[in-house]
Amino acid sequence: MIRERFSLTGKTALVTGASRGIGRAIALGFAEHGADLVLSSRKAADLEAVAEEIRALGRSATVVPANVSRAEEIDALATTLDERGLAIDVLVNNAGTNPVMSAIVDLEPRAWAKIMDTNLTGPFLLCRALAPGMAKRGSGSIINVASNGGIQPAPGIGAYCVSKAALIHLTRCLATELGPSGVRVNAIAPGLVETKFAEALFQGPGYQEFMKRNPLRRHAQPEEIAGTALLLASDAGSYATGEVIVLDGGSSL
Numbered sequence: 001m002i003r004e005r006f007s008l009t010g011k012t013a014l015v016t017g018a019s020r021g022i023g024r025a026i027a028l029g030f031a032e033h034g035a036d037l038v039l040s041s042r043k044a045a046d047l048e049a050v051a052e053e054i055r056a057l058g059r060s061a062t063v064v065p066a067n068v069s070r071a072e073e074i075d076a077l078a079t080t081l082d083e084r085g086l087a088i089d090v091l092v093n094n095a096g097t098n099p100v101m102s103a104i105v106d107l108e109p110r111a112w113a114k115i116m117d118t119n120l121t122g123p124f125l126l127c128r129a130l131a132p133g134m135a136k137r138g139s140g141s142i143i144n145v146a147s148n149g150g151i152q153p154a155p156g157i158g159a160y161c162v163s164k165a166a167l168i169h170l171t172r173c174l175a176t177e178l179g180p181s182g183v184r185v186n187a188i189a190p191g192l193v194e195t196k197f198a199e200a201l202f203q204g205p206g207y208q209e210f211m212k213r214n215p216l217r218r219h220a221q222p223e224e225i226a227g228t229a230l231l232l233a234s235d236a237g238s239y240a241t242g243e244v245i246v247l248d249g250g251s252s253l
């Protein structure tokens with residue numbers, strides 16, 4: 001039955017950036033489909049609120065705060081998972097940032113480093129910590145939340161676009177490395193989604209112009225990203241690896 005292939009019953013999923021926006025929507029969507037969740041971001045209190053929503057759906061939710069850009073915090077997260085006997089079947093590298101709008105050549109090196117450390121090194125650290133366990137067990141799904149900016153340059157967020165382009169290539173390289181062990185690695189590349197992260201883009205002067213180039217003439221809601229994450233996480237997506245699924249309402253056509 002195809003419906004059963006979308007089930008995540010018996011699976012444990014770790015979602016970074018799970019406290020709000022796209023990460024929260026993915027975590028709740030996975031819980032609705034039977035997964036138990038490990039929720040991570042920097043702020044425990046925000047994660048606890050999402051954990052309560054997941055528990056209300058009858059699934060377990062464990063909060064493990066960590067800054068994805070710090071190797072020692074990811075090591076500590078992995079230790080916590082081991083101590084609690086939590087083996088991760090699905091990893092969603094969703095936490096991301098873009099602290100400033102700037103042309104690349106005007107960017108302070110510190111801002112460049114923050115973007116790369118969070119958007120690229122973070123997923124690397126989490127894959128490094130969790131993929132060997134998946135490989136040992138012979139199965140797993142890693143989903144990297146990239147951006148359509150990782151495919152087509154966007155003005156004012158060039159460094160962010162570079163980080164997401166690299167994340168897409170990390171996805172492909174890891175897919176080749178981990179495929180023989182039964183671990184799939186895919187990316188989702190959203191366009192504009194209504195979250196705190198994208199607030200500045202909604203208020204920017206180019207928003208109306210930008211929407212004229214979008215065939216659906218609207219931006220997305222976070223829940224519209226969660227369905228594709230479910231496909232990639234579950235057996236319904238069992239033959240997909242190294243893929244980049246663009247969800248931008250056709251903006252990049």
Ligand SMILES: NC(=O)c1ccc[n+]([C@@H]2O[C@H](COP(=O)([O-])OP(=O)(O)OC[C@H]3O[C@@H](n4cnc5c(N)ncnc54)[C@H](OP(=O)(O)O)[C@@H]3O)[C@@H](O)[C@H]2O)c1
Pocket residue numbers: 016017018019020021022023040041042043046066067068069094095096097118145146147148189190191192193194195196197198
């Ligand atoms: N919204 C869009 O239009 C859009 C489009 C394309 C791609 N994306 C991507 O989608 C992902 C989610 O973004 P969103 O729009 O849902 O943003 P959001 O609502 O601002 O959520 C970002 C999440 O990431 C966490 N986070 C930020 N920096 C972190 C760090 N260093 N370590 C750990 N957690 C961190 C935040 O929680 P804490 O503050 O508690 O850490 C929060 O949970 C990002 O990778 C973003 O690049 C978004």
